[in-house]
Amino acid sequence: MHLSALDFSLLEKPLLHAFGHDISLLGLIGCAVLLTIGLVIARALQSDSVRRFFSRFKIEENLIAILTTVLSLAALVFFVVSAVNAAGIPLSWNAPLVGINLSLFQIFLLIALLIAVFWLSSRTKHFLFNRFLTKSGLDRSLQYAIAQIVSP
Secondary structure, three states: OOOOOOHHHHHEEEEEEEEEEEHHHHHHHHHHHHHHHHHHHHHHHEEEEHHHHHHHHOOOOHHHHHHHHHHHHHHHHHHHHHHHHHOOOOEEEOOOOOOOOOOOOHOOOOOOOOHHHHHHHHHHHHHHHHHHHHHHOOOOOHHHHHHHHHHH
């Protein structure tokens, strides 16, 4: 008995026509799989284990909450765009979005820079309050106020 190559012509046959592109059953299956993976990863990034992982880096709880939310949203957007690409409608990561002159890639970079600035601010405040100003002889409340003002 000889096994022949599988025939995927039925799965590759266009079912829908959207935005000038043909969408096949394989494209819809790929879209559904990528959307499911995106939802699972977005949910996993909101878990307590990920929050504990970030707390090992001595990041404040509020910043951890913002970080996990932004990361899960970024993962969801990434997998939605990938799912639309898998369905057969090409979306470019470098093409500007409608209404603004920023691409998805630039938006992800801006979010990463925003997270880095918040983390740096938190670490600066922590360093000033717990290490640098402790030996100054000032009241603890005044040390805290100075650390709040100096750190952006």
